[in-house]
Amino acid sequence: MELPGHESEVSRASDVSCMACHGPDYRKIYQNWKSGSEQRTAAVARQFNETAAALGGAGSTRLADARFNLGLVSRGHGVHNPTYAYALLRKAHTDMNAARRDRGLVPLPSPWRDPPYASPCFACHEGIEGQRGEIFGKAFPHESHVVEGKLECHVCHRTHEEKPEGEIVRFDASACASCHHKPPVRDCVQCHAGVREHTVKSFRGDFDHAMHIDYSEKTCVDWHDLATAAPGIKKELGVEGHEEE
Secondary structure (H helix, E strand, O other): OOOOOOOOOOOOOOHHHHHHHHOOOHHHHHHHHHHHHHHHHHHHHHHHHHHHHHHOOOOOHHHHHHHHHHHHHHHHOHHHOHHHHHHHHHHHHHHHHHHHHHOOOOOOOOOOOOOOOOOHHHHOOOOHHHOEEEEOOEEEEHHHHHHHOOOOHHHHOOOOOOOOOOOOOOOOOHHHHHHHOOOOOOOHHHOOOOHHHOEEEEOOEEEEHHHHHHHOOOOHHHHEEOOOOOOEEOHHHHHHHOOOO
16 A cells, blocks of 8 residues: 555554554544553453453353454454454454353443434444543533433534534533433432442531531532532531531
């Protein structure tokens, strides 16, 4: 393959090789594909090794199929075709669990969560559900929006042909509140599932969410002011609850 500025020779490809044709913006996609493929391959490999050890020397056609597909992705590097690589890893995981069932072992859960819908955007943004970013000064996990919220890409993003240069999402920060904190408020734990594990600094010191949720007889909306897009703390409630101290 002849590339401008390169002699015709065989050399190891890198992100720069891809960018020679696709441009510098392609590097981020390449890095996401590479890290996503490596993480999924390693996760399936760990489960496969656990299964192979549990089965011992017992022969299994399904386990052999899982080994073949896992090895194909591992040797070929999923970055060359992430959609096909991810499909092979899903099949390897399915065959591995079939082998476990055949031997009376409990199947292992999938080490990743797939979007509940198909989208042409995944042709380039395969694995986006596992990526995190930042928007409006806050951390943004795609998983909770894509997998749990089932929000399709076009809800937040314009197509590449439509969006203005530099735009990330199609609205400002106020639009986030229309889903997250629009009255009537739904069960807060539906989105903030791990909140009981969080201890945060407050004006009274360390605030233990688990203790206050389980024993204070107060709800999240009792403690948080949802009148703004970024809910604040109702300090007067904290003073009232600890006035006997």
